[in-house]
Amino acid sequence: MPRAPDPSRLSRERIVETAFSLLEREGWETLSMRRLGQELDVWPMAVYRYFRDKDELVDALVEHVVQEVALPGARGAWRARLRRLLGEAVRTLEGLPPEFRARLAPALLGPASPLSTAARDALGTAGLDNSQASKAWLALAAYTAGFPELAPSESAFEDGLQTIMDGLGEAANALEPATST
Amino acid sequence: MPRAPDPSRLSRERIVETAFSLLEREGWETLSMRRLGQELDVWPMAVYRYFRDKDELVDALVEHVVQEVALPGARGAWRARLRRLLGEAVRTLEGLPPEFRARLAPALLGPASPLSTAARDALGTAGLDNSQASKAWLALAAYTAGFPELAPSESAFEDGLQTIMDGLGEAANALEPATST
DNA sequence: ACCTGAACACCGTTCAAGT
DNA sequence: ACCTGAACACCGTTCAAGT
Numbered sequence: 566m567p568r569a570p571d572p573s574r575l576s577r578e579r580i581v582e583t584a585f586s587l588l589e590r591e592g593w594e595t596l597s598m599r600r601l602g603q604e605l606d607v608w609p610m611a612v613y614r615y616f617r618d619k620d621e622l623v624d625a626l627v628e629h630v631v632q633e634v635a636l637p638g639a640r641g642a643w644r645a646r647l648r649r650l651l652g653e654a655v656r657t658l659e660g661l662p663p664e665f666r667a668r669l670a671p672a673l674l675g676p677a678s679p680l681s682t683a684a685r686d687a688l689g690t691a692g693l694d695n696s697q698a699s700k701a702w703l704a705l706a707a708y709t710a711g712f713p714e715l716a717p718s719e720s721a722f723e724d725g726l727q728t729i730m731d732g733l734g735e736a737a738n739a740l741e742p743a744t745s746t
Numbered sequence: 747m748p749r750a751p752d753p754s755r756l757s758r759e760r761i762v763e764t765a766f767s768l769l770e771r772e773g774w775e776t777l778s779m780r781r782l783g784q785e786l787d788v789w790p791m792a793v794y795r796y797f798r799d800k801d802e803l804v805d806a807l808v809e810h811v812v813q814e815v816a817l818p819g820a821r822g823a824w825r826a827r828l829r830r831l832l833g834e835a836v837r838t839l840e841g842l843p844p845e846f847r848a849r850l851a852p853a854l855l856g857p858a859s860p861l862s863t864a865a866r867d868a869l870g871t872a873g874l875d876n877s878q879a880s881k882a883w884l885a886l887a888a889y890t891a892g893f894p895e896l897a898p899s900e901s902a903f904e905d906g907l908q909t910i911m912d913g914l915g916e917a918a919n920a921l922e923p924a925t926s927t
Numbered sequence: 928a929c930c931t932g933a934a935c936a937c938c939g940t941t942c943a944a945g946t
Numbered sequence: 947a948c949c950t951g952a953a954c955a956c957c958g959t960t961c962a963a964g965t
Contacts, residue, residue: 575929598958610959611930619958663848670895703896704889704906711892714851715884725885729910756948779939791940792949800939 575607577615581629584622593662598622626665627672630657634673636683643691644730648723650684651709655722658713666713674706681706704729756788758796762810765803774843779803807846808853811838815854817864824872825911829904831865832890836903839894847894855887862887885910 583604588596598619602609616622634657637649654673658666673680681702688698708729712722764785769777779800783790797803815838818830835854839847854861862883869879889910893903 597956599956608931610932613959614929664845667844667848667895670892671897675896700905701909703902704909707892707896707906708885708889708910709892710895711851711888711890714848714891715856715888716852721884724881725888728882728885729889778937780937789950791951794940795948 575605575611575615577625580605580612580615580622581625585626585629588626588662588665589660593664623665623668627669630661630669631672631678634680636679639683639686643687646687646690647684647705647730648726650680650687651705651726652722654680654709655712655719658710659716659719663714670710674710676702756786756792756796758806761786761793761796761803762806766807766810769807769843769846770841774845804846804849808850811842811850812853812859815861817860820864820867824868827868827871828865828886828911829907831861831868832886832907833903835861835890836893836900839891840897840900844895851891855891857883 580601584596584601587601587604598612599609602612605612612622616625634653637646637653639646657673658669661669672678675681676699684705685695685698685702688701689695693701705726708725709722712725761782765777765782768782768785779793780790783793786793793803797806815834818827818834820827838854839850842850853859856862857880865886866876866879866883869882870876874882886907889906890903893906
């Protein structure tokens with residue numbers, strides 16, 4: 566019968582996990598193929614059996630993070646749902662080095678991402694048609710991608726988000742009026 | 747009497763201009779201290795007389811770009827003025843490599859930047875108080891910083907911007923109603 | 928099939944020396 | 947004062963070789 570794979574053996578998964586933990590612990594500069602080999606207790610070139618080059622490895626890291634983000638369920642009011650979705654995104658981005666954020670943002674918030682799909686769905690619930698929802702999502706996604714670059718405190722994220730959500734249009738506001746107006 | 751400085755002699759200005767043109771022409775990876783020396787027709791270490799290290803040179807490049815951005819004057823309606831200001835910013839960011847954009851965005855759009863000051867002034871004209879203007883500006887600035895990361899066509903920038911500006915609050919809308927509502 | 932190990936063409940930066 | 951030039955400790959990646 567098949568045995569559990571030898572954990573000392575390399576695999577794409579083990580490489581990605583080690584590389585990501587290295588990235589989180591020591592930053593972007595430290596994530597080199599040579600240092601990664603060291604971390605895996607293997608000679609630098611061994612990783613090249615699994616990834617064509619460093620760029621392909623970074624792509625895999627991006628994919629790993631995108632998969633890892635836990636999307637909140639579809640229950641609840643659409644405003645709260647959007648806030649939860651974008652909160653997940655901004656927390657994910659904020660914890661990572663800027664150089665990696667620039668690679669991650671399109672995969673996390675671009676039109677094809679799971680988070681993006683869930684968010685447009687929430688905007689549909691709010692009464693926006695597909696075209697309106699896409700434009701509103703562009704505003705929200707770009708805001709979320711840019712927020713960590715300007716890097717004030719995380720709490721301020723909610724303020725700007727509120728400002729944008731106030732502008733999502735009459736169709737949305739008619740369904741569920743904003744709290745303060 | 748004093749003569750014009752020898753153009754073959756190094757200076758911070760000449761180094762910054764050469765480095766920036768190298769960055770624009772050949773990208774972020776090509777901008778190395780060694781290649782820069784080559785471009786200046788000088789040995790690599792000569793640049794270290796003018797900049798402590800590469801990081802300080804990149805800071806100077808950022809400052810160079812921020813200075814270079816031509817801010818449109820204070821004339822005209824506040825919405826149009828904001829659109830012009832943010833249009834300048836997004837065009838500047840879009841033309842540059844993502845790795846450099848991450849360094850540039852805070853300097854260009856952060857609270858202390860000239861562009862930021864002009865924008866908050868425009869928002870004051872719209873009838874927002876200082877606290878409202880700062881929150882609104884955070885939304886607009888983060889949107890503008892994030893837009894090039896998600897990189898759709900430039901024309902789409904106006905769509906998201908309109909969505910956000912629609913949410914700038916009753917005080918502003920009372921002064922100058924939105925075109926479509 | 929998978930890992931090794933030397934090698935190549937690069938980096939940023941130090942230091943002591945030249946002019 | 948300003949530039950040189952060798953040197954150090956790194957990079958990513960190639961290639962041929964080992965097991």
